[in-house]
Amino acid sequence: MATLAPNSKKHKVCIVGSGNWGTTIAKVVAENTAQHADLFEQEVQMWVFQEQYQIPKDSKHFDEKNDKGPQKLTELINGLHENVKYLPGIPLPKNIVANPDLVDAVKDATILVFNLPHQFIAKTCEQLQGKIVPYARGISCIKGVAVSESGCELFSDSIGQKLGIYCGALSGANIATEVAQEKFSETTVAYAPPSQDSQQPTPAGTPGASPKGSQLDLTKLNDGVKGAKSSGKVNLTPLPSEYPSLHHANVKKLFHRPYFHVHLVNDVVGVSLGGALKNIVALGAGFVDGLGWGDNAKAAVMRVGIMEEVKFGKTFFGDSVQTETFTEQSCGVADLITSCSGGRNFRCAKMSVKEGKPIGEIEERELNGQKLQGTSTAYEVNSFLRKVGKEKEFPLFTAVYLILEGKHKPEEIPALLNADA
Amino acid sequence: MATLAPNSKKHKVCIVGSGNWGTTIAKVVAENTAQHADLFEQEVQMWVFQEQYQIPKDSKHFDEKNDKGPQKLTELINGLHENVKYLPGIPLPKNIVANPDLVDAVKDATILVFNLPHQFIAKTCEQLQGKIVPYARGISCIKGVAVSESGCELFSDSIGQKLGIYCGALSGANIATEVAQEKFSETTVAYAPPSQDSQQPTPAGTPGASPKGSQLDLTKLNDGVKGAKSSGKVNLTPLPSEYPSLHHANVKKLFHRPYFHVHLVNDVVGVSLGGALKNIVALGAGFVDGLGWGDNAKAAVMRVGIMEEVKFGKTFFGDSVQTETFTEQSCGVADLITSCSGGRNFRCAKMSVKEGKPIGEIEERELNGQKLQGTSTAYEVNSFLRKVGKEKEFPLFTAVYLILEGKHKPEEIPALLNADA
Numbered sequence: 001m002a003t004l005a006p007n008s009k010k011h012k013v014c015i016v017g018s019g020n021w022g023t024t025i026a027k028v029v030a031e032n033t034a035q036h037a038d039l040f041e042q043e044v045q046m047w048v049f050q051e052q053y054q055i056p057k058d059s060k061h062f063d064e065k066n067d068k069g070p071q072k073l074t075e076l077i078n079g080l081h082e083n084v085k086y087l088p089g090i091p092l093p094k095n096i097v098a099n100p101d102l103v104d105a106v107k108d109a110t111i112l113v114f115n116l117p118h119q120f121i122a123k124t125c126e127q128l129q130g131k132i133v134p135y136a137r138g139i140s141c142i143k144g145v146a147v148s149e150s151g152c153e154l155f156s157d158s159i160g161q162k163l164g165i166y167c168g169a170l171s172g173a174n175i176a177t178e179v180a181q182e183k184f185s186e187t188t189v190a191y192a193p194p195s196q197d198s199q200q201p202t203p204a205g206t207p208g209a210s211p212k213g214s215q216l217d218l219t220k221l222n223d224g225v226k227g228a229k230s231s232g233k234v235n236l237t238p239l240p241s242e243y244p245s246l247h248h249a250n251v252k253k254l255f256h257r258p259y260f261h262v263h264l265v266n267d268v269v270g271v272s273l274g275g276a277l278k279n280i281v282a283l284g285a286g287f288v289d290g291l292g293w294g295d296n297a298k299a300a301v302m303r304v305g306i307m308e309e310v311k312f313g314k315t316f317f318g319d320s321v322q323t324e325t326f327t328e329q330s331c332g333v334a335d336l337i338t339s340c341s342g343g344r345n346f347r348c349a350k351m352s353v354k355e356g357k358p359i360g361e362i363e364e365r366e367l368n369g370q371k372l373q374g375t376s377t378a379y380e381v382n383s384f385l386r387k388v389g390k391e392k393e394f395p396l397f398t399a400v401y402l403i404l405e406g407k408h409k410p411e412e413i414p415a416l417l418n419a420d421a
Numbered sequence: 422m423a424t425l426a427p428n429s430k431k432h433k434v435c436i437v438g439s440g441n442w443g444t445t446i447a448k449v450v451a452e453n454t455a456q457h458a459d460l461f462e463q464e465v466q467m468w469v470f471q472e473q474y475q476i477p478k479d480s481k482h483f484d485e486k487n488d489k490g491p492q493k494l495t496e497l498i499n500g501l502h503e504n505v506k507y508l509p510g511i512p513l514p515k516n517i518v519a520n521p522d523l524v525d526a527v528k529d530a531t532i533l534v535f536n537l538p539h540q541f542i543a544k545t546c547e548q549l550q551g552k553i554v555p556y557a558r559g560i561s562c563i564k565g566v567a568v569s570e571s572g573c574e575l576f577s578d579s580i581g582q583k584l585g586i587y588c589g590a591l592s593g594a595n596i597a598t599e600v601a602q603e604k605f606s607e608t609t610v611a612y613a614p615p616s617q618d619s620q621q622p623t624p625a626g627t628p629g630a631s632p633k634g635s636q637l638d639l640t641k642l643n644d645g646v647k648g649a650k651s652s653g654k655v656n657l658t659p660l661p662s663e664y665p666s667l668h669h670a671n672v673k674k675l676f677h678r679p680y681f682h683v684h685l686v687n688d689v690v691g692v693s694l695g696g697a698l699k700n701i702v703a704l705g706a707g708f709v710d711g712l713g714w715g716d717n718a719k720a721a722v723m724r725v726g727i728m729e730e731v732k733f734g735k736t737f738f739g740d741s742v743q744t745e746t747f748t749e750q751s752c753g754v755a756d757l758i759t760s761c762s763g764g765r766n767f768r769c770a771k772m773s774v775k776e777g778k779p780i781g782e783i784e785e786r787e788l789n790g791q792k793l794q795g796t797s798t799a800y801e802v803n804s805f806l807r808k809v810g811k812e813k814e815f816p817l818f819t820a821v822y823l824i825l826e827g828k829h830k831p832e833e834i835p836a837l838l839n840a841d842a
Contacts, residue, residue: 173720184709184835185717186724259835261721288605295762296606299594299755300682303607307749327748328728334720337758341716414605414680 009242010038013254014045014109016124017116017141018077018098021176022046023087025115025141028179028257030093036253039244042095045109048074050100053085074098090180103131110243111254114159114167115141121155125162134237137193137246138167143275144373147380149387152316154272156190166193166236169268170255171275172330173338182259188331191251192266193236263329269317270325274309274332277397278339279374280381281305283359284400285340286349287410302340304396304417306333312381312394345374353410378404430663431459434675435466435530437545438537438562439498439519442597443467444508446536446562449600449678451514457674460665463516466530469495471521474506495519511601524552531664532675535580535588536562542576546583555658558667559588560610564696565794568801570808573737575693577611587614587657590689591676592696593751594759603680609752612672613687614657684750690738691746695730695753698818699760700795701802702726704780705821706761707770708831723761725817725838727754733802733815766795774831799825 013033015026026046033040052070055062061080077083077098081091099105102124106112110133116124121142140156160167172187179185244250248264256262265271281302288297306326313321326332340346348366352359363372382401385391391398399416402408408416434454436447447467454461473491476483482501498504498519502512520526523545527533531554537545542563561577581588593608600606665671669685677683686692702723709718727747734742747753761767769787773780784793803822806812812819820837823829829837 173717173724175715175717178715178717183714183718184721185715186721258839261835261839293604294596294599294606295759296594296596296599296755297604298762299758300605300607300751302758303594303749303751303755306754324744324748327745327754328724330721330724333727333748333754334717334724337720337723338716341719414682418679418682 007242007244009240010041011110011243011246012041012043012045012108013111013113014047014106015113015115016047016102016106016128017114018046018048018083018086019116020086021141021174022115023083023092024090024176024180025113025170025255026096027087027090027092028260029113029254030096031257032254034093034095039250039253044093044096045105046077046096046098047102047105048077048098048100050074051085055084059084059088072100074100087176087180102127106132106136108133110136110239111246112136112138112165113141113170114138114155118142118144118146118155121158122162125159128163132163132165134164135239136163136165137239138163138165139170139189139191139251140167140272141170143171143272144377145272145276147276147377147384149383152384154269156268156272164235164237168192168251169271171271171335173334174260174330175338179260182257184259184261186261186263186330186334187255188263188265188271188325188329189251189255190265190268190271190325190331191246191248192268193246265322265325265329267320267322267325269321270313271329271331273313273317273321274326274329274335276377277309277312277381278305278336279343279345279372280378280397280400281309281336282339282343282345283349283372283374283378283404284396284413286346287353287400287403288413289346290350290353291410292354298340301396301413302336306336308394308396309336312397315390315393345372348372349374358406359404374400375404428663428665430661431462432531432664432667433462433464433466433529434532434534435468435527436534436536437468437523437527437549438535439467439469439504439507440537441507441601442562442595443536444504444511444513445597445601446534446591446676447517448508448511448513449681450534450675451517452678453675455514455516460671460674465514465517466526467498467517467519468523468526469498469519469521471495472506476505480505480509493521495521508597508601523548527553527557529554531557531660532667533557533559533586534562534591535559535576539563539565539567539576542579543583546580549584553584553586555585556660557584557586558614558660559584559586560591560612560672561588561693562591564592564693565798566693566697568697568798568805570804573805575690577689577693585656585658589613589672590692592692592756594755595681595751596759600681603678605680605682607682607684607751607755608676609684609686609692609746609750610672610676611686611689611692611746611752612667612669613689614667686743686746686750688741688743688746690742691734692750692752694734694738694742695747695750695756697798698730698733698802699726699757700764700766700793701799701818701821702730702757703760703764703766704770704793704795704799704825705817705834707767708774708821708824709834710767711771711774712831713775719761722817722834723757727757729815729817730757733818736811736814766793769793770795779827780825795821796825 013029030044033042033044051073053073054070081094138159140159142155146153156167156169168191170189174185174187252262252264284301285298288301310323310326348359348362351362378401381397385394395417399413403410434450451465454463454465472494474494475491502515559580561580563576567574577588577590589612591610595606595608673683673685705722706719709722731744731747769780769783772783799822802818816838820834824831
């Protein structure tokens with residue numbers, strides 16, 4: 001598949017994180033670096049938070065006679081080509097190299113794919129400061145946004161600012177295990193660093209064709225994104241011209257697989273918000289479904305929810321947020337559909353209404369100590385909306401909060417949504 | 422609720438049809454004509470195809486001692502205020518009058534709500550020709566479009582042309598019985614007759630304010646719709662100024678209920694297409710779900726399906742078709758979600774893959790002699806697409822057809838959708 005490389009250097013990729021989803025994305029990316037050898041170095045570094053792991057007796061890798069007891073997870077991954085702890089049973093491409101040393105893992109990497117629990121972002125970025133190549137580009141696969149009374153911050157923006165790099169986002173209707181098993185799904189990648197147009201992809205692959213004036217030509221970069229918008233907060237170091245341009249078509253080649261269809265957009269905010277706000281909507285859908293009101297009522301709540309997601313984005317992040325990101329992309333409507341089918345927020349909300357029990361009680365019983373994301377997001381978003389005096393403009397988000405608070409009943413949802421009728 | 426009427430005449434409504442969905446809409450409308458007595462005559466005529474009906478022994482209306490045997494359905498409806506045959510158990514407002522005489526039912530009606538099986542449209546309209554008031558307006562609640570090799574025709578357009586009136590459309594994620602039980606749902610009404618703007622609703626309710634030039638000011642009407650588009654095929658008789666203007670806010674008052682939320686749009690084509698094409702998408706979603714590929718794969722097929730619906734509308738009906746009608750309205754995304762949850766097309770397609778049997782066999786076993794709408798729509802749409810040489814531009818619709826034909830397997834859906842990657 002490789003063609004003659006027009007560039008003297010290739011992109012080196014590091015996956016920062018190695019949980020269930022991180023390892024899955026490493027597999028996807030490593031399959032692609034092998035396939036597109038003209039653009040990417042084959043080897044994919046995967047940073048692993050080191051731990052000791054004992055292969056369980058029911059694993060096919062367990063060898064009773066030669067069992068070495070607990071071993072380093074990186075050594076197990078590199079030896080068995082399987083993340084036996086976080087993605088058991090899925091063979092990994094041999095060009096993935098698990099690395100316990102964060103700084104060593106990111107060395108020379110021009111593309112950093114962040115895929116770790118959000119609470120580790122700050123500390124990890126601190127360790128990375130000054131250790132990455134200055135023209136590296138990031139993609140955050142971390143769902144959610146940090147919402148509080150004081151405002152909303154995208155994880156991709158936190159990463160970008162902490163490291164002084166551009167960071168895009170990947171989100172979609174993706175359950176890690178299903179993607180790892182190569183069951184069909186789609187995802188959305190938002191990638192739009194401020195850029196000149198001179199590196200637009202052209203049919204012949206020659207850079208420099210059909211330049212267009214960009215109003216946001218803040219820096220001279222080699223990212224080749226048309227109409228890109230910058231957060232304006234970071235002074236980016238240009239990607240040297242020895243590297244292949246990171247326009248949408250090339251970014252797509254890093255993630256797209258026959259079983260994992262990728263669509264590229266410029267709207268980082270929209271891609272990030274969908275994956276966070278959907279959890280509030282899923283609670284609302286669960287409440288209504290718990291009442292036995294049928295699929296139409298549930299679909300109505302979902303539809304209203306998508307529209308409130310759009311409004312939230314446009315109200316608080318400006319008009320560059322695209323309605324279509326929510327209504328047409330995997331990260332929006334499709335992710336919401338999945339979450340409202342069998343997701344835990346939906347399920348727990350439904351049980352709560354059906355059994356007439358507080359959702360906290362259901363959460364404790366069903367989630368084995370884990371917490372629902374939807375309830376905390378609903379509270380955080382409400383605290384923010386109250387602060388800015390906009391509770392009433394988001395009747396569904398507000399209704400879900402009021403129901404969680406016990407101030408309204410699920411039966412009142414239609415009336416609460418109907419305030420403007 | 423009634424206010425002093427600024428107009429000397431009120432709208433008289435007739436529901437043409439009295440099945441499950443027709444009777445439900447009659448209930449909704451009659452509740453609203455009673456509530457909005459300034460706009461509408463309270464009495465709602467409902468045309469009933471006359472038949473004899475024997476009240477079953479398990480009905481609460483059955484009186485063994487005084488049983489009269491089979492009776493006229495209209496007399497039962499008017500006596501019991503219940504459509505005992507087609508909507509049993511639901512009390513109807515007393516201002517619904519069941520009428521077996523079609524011509525008498527539509528007498529003086531300015532608003533005709535069509536809600537009957539599509540195969541009766543032609544004959545019913547023939548009987549109505551010359552018998553309706555010339556300035557009557559129609560709303561079609563009949564889902565589907567007539568697609569064949571020779572083209573696509575909207576049912577609302579057929580009605581409008583046969584009667585020489587404007588006809589809008591109502592469609593949404595609505596299961597008749599659930600709406601009748603006043604379970605929450607939403608719907609979309611498309612209503613946009615060609616019109617001058619002089620009757621736009623204003624805060625004070627005074628007509629004539631803020632007129633805007635309309636490029637499509639074909640006739641001088643009292644419908645008050647801004648930016649409306651005409652099919653251009655009918656020369657409409659203006660609605661006399663004695664009647665309240667039929668702008669969106671007033672049309673909404675005819676259908677909106679606390680349990681039935683209505684959104685008005687201008688896009689009749691989009692509203693009509695969503696309800697037809699969703700059945701093809703539901704088959705595709707069922708195929709994928711039958712493979713056990715999980716909710717993400719299903720959501721991906723649904724997302725692609727919405728986008729193909731949009732493309733179908735824009736390609737064959739022009740750019741006045743609005744993407745938002747499909748991606749943001751109940752008639753689009755919500756109706757699709759409902760159909761892909763428990764709809765018969767989805768269920769039968771899923772069983773067909775799971776059991777490895779042709780869908781025709783499942784259809785026979787599960788549907789008691791009824792036919793799946795999705796399969797016939799998939800064949801009709803494919804025959805049309807082949808005729809115009811655009812099969813490849815609609816990879817999901819085409820894939821569903823090819824799978825029904827046995828020429829491809831459901832496992833090939835990702836590859837068939839990926840043709841352009």
